Amino acid sequence: MIKTRLLNFYLKSPLILASGILGLTASSMKRVIEFGAGAVTSKSFNKDWRTGHKNPSIVPFEHGMLNAVGLSNPGLDEMIKEIQLYKEECDTPIIASIFGRSIEEFGEVTRRTCEAEPDMIEVNISCPNVHSEFGQPFGDSCPDTAKIVQIVKEHAGNIPVAIKLGPHGPGIGVIAKVCEENGADAITAINTVGPGMLIDIDVQRPVLSNLTGGISGPAILPVAVKSVYEVYKNVKIPIIGTGGVTKPSDAIQMILAGSTAIGVGTAVYYEGIEVFRKLNEGIEKYLLEKGYKSIEQIRGAAHE
Numbered sequence: 001m002i003k004t005r006l007l008n009f010y011l012k013s014p015l016i017l018a019s020g021i022l023g024l025t026a027s028s029m030k031r032v033i034e035f036g037a038g039a040v041t042s043k044s045f046n047k048d049w050r051t052g053h054k055n056p057s058i059v060p061f062e063h064g065m066l067n068a069v070g071l072s073n074p075g076l077d078e079m080i081k082e083i084q085l086y087k088e089e090c091d092t093p094i095i096a097s098i099f100g101r102s103i104e105e106f107g108e109v110t111r112r113t114c115e116a117e118p119d120m121i122e123v124n125i126s127c128p129n130v131h132s133e134f135g136q137p138f139g140d141s142c143p144d145t146a147k148i149v150q151i152v153k154e155h156a157g158n159i160p161v162a163i164k165l166g167p168h169g170p171g172i173g174v175i176a177k178v179c180e181e182n183g184a185d186a187i188t189a190i191n192t193v194g195p196g197m198l199i200d201i202d203v204q205r206p207v208l209s210n211l212t213g214g215i216s217g218p219a220i221l222p223v224a225v226k227s228v229y230e231v232y233k234n235v236k237i238p239i240i241g242t243g244g245v246t247k248p249s250d251a252i253q254m255i256l257a258g259s260t261a262i263g264v265g266t267a268v269y270y271e272g273i274e275v276f277r278k279l280n281e282g283i284e285k286y287l288l289e290k291g292y293k294s295i296e297q298i299r300g301a302a303h304e
């Protein structure tokens, strides 16, 4: 009942592990599948490894989490090996999340990532916690977004490409349209929000070593639902609605707003890996109680 189609593959559940959480190794991603996810997304990686920002880089608060991990990753070669290993042992779809420091690097990382034959490539152009090094995210600019989508599609061959957007910039609906016009196959919405800041009142200094970080978890659910709603109005390509999903009713809101699949990240920190099973059961219960046979019957229903 909760299985769904995303482009050319079927997911046994609409839930997808969001990038940045348990996505560094084949074994942790396999574990997420065992707990009921329909697909996994790797941690974002670029050409060379990155240590990211100094600790503390993650701080939880009552309604979510602030993080400035800073795109730390072991680099392309290591991540290709992990994706290949995952594919040898697991036939549930895997999405490789990539980024680049320059438009050319996006192309090169895409070309090399194809060696691992992921089921999809997700292109992170919206990380809000690397301003100090990278400047404004590429995804805040229509011309930069267009160039990145073009170069990634040029190198991705038959592998479908999702572009991961944030709620900032000239409007997520506008940027999503630019992605679609330039050949993107799907949109992932949204990345973390902000950046934001929390201050330790005892030491009277910002908690994060980077001072600011991206906000995730329940606090951003309304921004994420609104973003998915906007994207759905503007494009025909499928949406992986991500941001703040913790309870079944959150996931259902995402579907009603127009999501084909739903990304789950921070909830794994708060609820444990079990959250996938609980969300699946809750979505199924809702469909049964309302007399629906499939997720497709309610997708985008909030627009009617």
Ligand SMILES: Cc1cc2nc3c(=O)[nH]c(=O)nc-3n(C[C@H](O)[C@H](O)[C@H](O)COP(=O)(O)O)c2cc1C
Residues within 6 Å of the ligand: 018, 019, 020, 021, 043, 044, 058, 065, 067, 069, 071, 097, 124, 164, 190, 191, 192, 215, 216, 217, 218, 220, 242, 243, 244, 245, 263, 264, 265, 266, 267
């Ligand atoms: C600790 C942490 C690390 C993250 N790393 C990445 C990343 O490497 N690439 C990316 O595209 N998104 C990254 N994200 C963003 C998530 O994939 C997701 O878009 C965002 O957190 C909103 O969803 P959530 O509220 O379910 O976590 C990260 C989020 C967190 C909390």
